[in-house]
Amino acid sequence: MSSGKISRRRFLQNSGTAAALWMPHRVNGYTQQELLSFFDEEGMRREISKWELDTPCLCLDLDALEANLVHMQETITRNGIASRPHAKTHKCPTLAKMQLQTGSIGICTAKVSEAEVMFQHGIKPIMMTTTNVTPTKIKRAMGLREANPEFIQATDSAQNARLLSEAASSLGITADVVIDIDPGGHRTGISPGKPALELAQLVDQLPALRLRGLLCYDGGSQHVKGFSTRRQQTLERMLAATETFDLFNKNGLTTEIFSGGGTGSYNIDHETRGLTDVQVGSYVFMDAQYMDIGGLNNDTQYTDFDPALTILTTVLNDQYPGRCTTDAGAKACTVNRPWARVKGETGLSYSSGSDEFGTLRYEDYPSRTYRVGEKIELIVSHCDPVVNLYDTLYAVRGERVEAIWPIAARGMSV
Amino acid sequence: MSSGKISRRRFLQNSGTAAALWMPHRVNGYTQQELLSFFDEEGMRREISKWELDTPCLCLDLDALEANLVHMQETITRNGIASRPHAKTHKCPTLAKMQLQTGSIGICTAKVSEAEVMFQHGIKPIMMTTTNVTPTKIKRAMGLREANPEFIQATDSAQNARLLSEAASSLGITADVVIDIDPGGHRTGISPGKPALELAQLVDQLPALRLRGLLCYDGGSQHVKGFSTRRQQTLERMLAATETFDLFNKNGLTTEIFSGGGTGSYNIDHETRGLTDVQVGSYVFMDAQYMDIGGLNNDTQYTDFDPALTILTTVLNDQYPGRCTTDAGAKACTVNRPWARVKGETGLSYSSGSDEFGTLRYEDYPSRTYRVGEKIELIVSHCDPVVNLYDTLYAVRGERVEAIWPIAARGMSV
Numbered sequence: 001m002s003s004g005k006i007s008r009r010r011f012l013q014n015s016g017t018a019a020a021l022w023m024p025h026r027v028n029g030y031t032q033q034e035l036l037s038f039f040d041e042e043g044m045r046r047e048i049s050k051w052e053l054d055t056p057c058l059c060l061d062l063d064a065l066e067a068n069l070v071h072m073q074e075t076i077t078r079n080g081i082a083s084r085p086h087a088k089t090h091k092c093p094t095l096a097k098m099q100l101q102t103g104s105i106g107i108c109t110a111k112v113s114e115a116e117v118m119f120q121h122g123i124k125p126i127m128m129t130t131t132n133v134t135p136t137k138i139k140r141a142m143g144l145r146e147a148n149p150e151f152i153q154a155t156d157s158a159q160n161a162r163l164l165s166e167a168a169s170s171l172g173i174t175a176d177v178v179i180d181i182d183p184g185g186h187r188t189g190i191s192p193g194k195p196a197l198e199l200a201q202l203v204d205q206l207p208a209l210r211l212r213g214l215l216c217y218d219g220g221s222q223h224v225k226g227f228s229t230r231r232q233q234t235l236e237r238m239l240a241a242t243e244t245f246d247l248f249n250k251n252g253l254t255t256e257i258f259s260g261g262g263t264g265s266y267n268i269d270h271e272t273r274g275l276t277d278v279q280v281g282s283y284v285f286m287d288a289q290y291m292d293i294g295g296l297n298n299d300t301q302y303t304d305f306d307p308a309l310t311i312l313t314t315v316l317n318d319q320y321p322g323r324c325t326t327d328a329g330a331k332a333c334t335v336n337r338p339w340a341r342v343k344g345e346t347g348l349s350y351s352s353g354s355d356e357f358g359t360l361r362y363e364d365y366p367s368r369t370y371r372v373g374e375k376i377e378l379i380v381s382h383c384d385p386v387v388n389l390y391d392t393l394y395a396v397r398g399e400r401v402e403a404i405w406p407i408a409a410r411g412m413s414v
Numbered sequence: 415m416s417s418g419k420i421s422r423r424r425f426l427q428n429s430g431t432a433a434a435l436w437m438p439h440r441v442n443g444y445t446q447q448e449l450l451s452f453f454d455e456e457g458m459r460r461e462i463s464k465w466e467l468d469t470p471c472l473c474l475d476l477d478a479l480e481a482n483l484v485h486m487q488e489t490i491t492r493n494g495i496a497s498r499p500h501a502k503t504h505k506c507p508t509l510a511k512m513q514l515q516t517g518s519i520g521i522c523t524a525k526v527s528e529a530e531v532m533f534q535h536g537i538k539p540i541m542m543t544t545t546n547v548t549p550t551k552i553k554r555a556m557g558l559r560e561a562n563p564e565f566i567q568a569t570d571s572a573q574n575a576r577l578l579s580e581a582a583s584s585l586g587i588t589a590d591v592v593i594d595i596d597p598g599g600h601r602t603g604i605s606p607g608k609p610a611l612e613l614a615q616l617v618d619q620l621p622a623l624r625l626r627g628l629l630c631y632d633g634g635s636q637h638v639k640g641f642s643t644r645r646q647q648t649l650e651r652m653l654a655a656t657e658t659f660d661l662f663n664k665n666g667l668t669t670e671i672f673s674g675g676g677t678g679s680y681n682i683d684h685e686t687r688g689l690t691d692v693q694v695g696s697y698v699f700m701d702a703q704y705m706d707i708g709g710l711n712n713d714t715q716y717t718d719f720d721p722a723l724t725i726l727t728t729v730l731n732d733q734y735p736g737r738c739t740t741d742a743g744a745k746a747c748t749v750n751r752p753w754a755r756v757k758g759e760t761g762l763s764y765s766s767g768s769d770e771f772g773t774l775r776y777e778d779y780p781s782r783t784y785r786v787g788e789k790i791e792l793i794v795s796h797c798d799p800v801v802n803l804y805d806t807l808y809a810v811r812g813e814r815v816e817a818i819w820p821i822a823a824r825g826m827s828v
Contacts, residue, residue, distance in 0.1 A: 054551065130730065156733070316547055327525075331827050335799075355502065359601070382769075385744050385745055
């Protein structure tokens with residue numbers, strides 16, 4: 001892939017990476033005092049190599065990240081849509097700010113706690129894609145809306161819309177709402193067509209709500225293997241949402257927002273008539289799950305984005321033939337499949353089925369073997385739940401650790 | 415199971431639950447101020463029901479926990495061995511203290527960072543069961559040993575033993591070491607017999623190490639289904655460790671510690687001659703994985719311990735037939751199998767394959783159905799990695815939240 005017109009270096013300058021540097025209370029392998037001595041007053045690091053980090057830890061390759069941001073922004077801009085990236089993937093305010101500073105029109109969150117953390121870190125254009133159903137969560141969401149006029153929330157039932165309006169009313173605010181449309185997976189959302197229209201009309205009439213449009217996220221299409229199959233399924237399953245979009249328009253309801261799509265369909269979603277923005281998440285990091293789906297120009301490998309997120313792990317035991325044991329098991333890698341992959345090596349398989357230990361097996365003419373104490377870099381299996389296991393991201397340029405970013409919304413599942 | 419001779423209530427009194435109460439910076443659903451108002455000056459809560467907690471959250475049933483502690487302690491005491499529970503399971507200093515106060519001779523940790531956190535919370539008898547291989551980790555472990563004379567660490571190679579001795583020497587201390595024996599899984603440890611003996615002799619001779627014995631953890635036997643099959647495999651695979659124990663004795667080496675076993679073999683391990691203590695972990699919580707292995711008196715269900723750990727989740731969408739969607743997906747439940755189970759209900763299946771959402775399906779004459787906003791209690795799939803997703807445990811008696819315990823070593827994978 002080409003890095004395109006936007007300079008990668010400019011990204012980092014614009015996004016204030018240095019200013020975002022942050023010192024956790026405990027940093028893998030170094031005391032806080034030791035780490036501070038590695039950074040100068042502007043927060044730029046002097047001498048840590050990623051290979052010096054204590055393991056397991058999570059590294060983010062800045063060159064790959066910036067290339068991914070550029071490629072996404074260029075593609076969707078060329079296709080006439082925008083991006084509203086999902087922060088559930090990275091849970092990292094620094095990354096959210098980079099996305100906004102490089103052209104995204106807002107971010108999404110899955111949980112109100114994520115939205116709260118993002119707002120606390122200065123991020124305003126936030127759309128929460130999950131409906132808040134309990135009094136506690138509605139209270140939290142409306143509290144956030146009161147503080148942040150750019151907070152938008154989803155609703156998917158008349159009962160819920162009434163509760164939202166009452167809660168907004170009691171605070172004396174008008175809350176911005178989008179209708180969540182079920183793409184057919186029946187996971188969340190209201191049925192497209194008449195049910196969605198009636199809900200939108202209700203929202204439009206309720207005293208303390210302001211309709212902003214609709215969203216329809218078809219998670220089931222994102223990992224369909226083969227570009228043409230994926231394109232066909234994506235467009236078919238979004239048809240009902242477009243018909244609903246038309247219904248809204250015919251009835252004089254706003255469709256200012258028609259949000260949907262993801263990393264697997266980012267270069268397909270503009271073909272869904274009316275769609276305004278893609279809720280892409282994994283493109284910043286990539287992972288083994290997405291690498292398998294194939295792309296427009298490569299039917300077996302998805303090479304549109306570069307794997308940027310890796311787990312560093314250390315070999316603990318090399319005494320037995322055909323294998324070695326590492327310090328990154330299920331608590332560092334999850335047990336999502338496919339398993340994590342050893343970056344840049346072949347003939348090796350990794351598994352993290354053990355809670356505390358990873359197993360590296362030498363299988364098909366391995367490109368190399370490892371000794372106790374050596375470090376291995378793994379491409380993560382599925383980025384979202386892996387990121388959710390760590391408190392910090394080490395932002396790395398080449399082998400140099402440039403910054404430490406807090407995964408501030410880690411564990412924010414409420 | 416019987417609650418036995420030790421009063422359950424006495425446990426909690428002895429273990430100082432009230433004193434362990436701790437207020438996290440953010441608590442699900444309540445502001446810190448709100449929560450504080452629910453507790454009096456002794457830290458006892460007044461009026462929170464678990465059903466009021468914002469979800470997803472992790473609850474620990476104190477009656478079940480205390481019954482599990484009693485049953486374990488009574489069984490192993492009757493069988494003439496001790497317990498050295500593995501804190502990797504709970505990562506919670508409050509629970510570690512309860513274990514020590516009710517008869518355990520120490521705790522185990524898998525990671526040096528866990529051991530550091532436990533020691534920071536006042537826990538001293540700690541055995542780290544993983545070998546520290548890098549200079550950074552050896553430095554951390556020796557720093558801990560310098561501060562805590564009751565810290566014991568594992569080693570599994572001559573090269574490593576020499577590094578440990580050098581590091582201890584440079585601090586002017588003598589470090590306590592056990593030899594980790596491979597039970598045949600080739601994951602960690604040195605081969606039993608002559609290799610293990612020679613390593614023990616080396617440790618015994620090195621200037622700054624003190625040999626304390628051996629450990630042999632056979633993780634592969636813990637979940638074998640059917641008691642008699644599990645018993646046979648456990649005892650067969652521990653035979654070589656017992657032969658090594660004999661070799662140590664014949665050669666005048668200490669076998670003060672011969673540690674092994676787990677929750678699946680706790681009532682089998684005393685048959686391994688020489689074994690001093692079991693490294694049980696999951697018995698405090700139980701989980702769906704263990705419930706399937708069968709026990710001494712029940713060949714299909716493992717009823718020795720009560721399921722004490724549950725995830726509370728809320729129904730977000732009930733609009734589609736045969737199913738509902740909840741707020742506890744992979745980030746709240748992991749994707750370990752078998753999936754979490756709905757406590758006390760039948761004919762329902764739960765899955766957490768989606769990152770953010772759980773799916774409850776009504777399958778085989780469901781005992782009930784759920785509406786939006788209702789809460790569901792799930793028995794966790796595999797307790798260790800689930801606990802590692804949360805910052806707090808809600809300790810519940812009946813429906814009453816009695817205390818909030820920090821999972822202080824959550825995320826401590828380094």
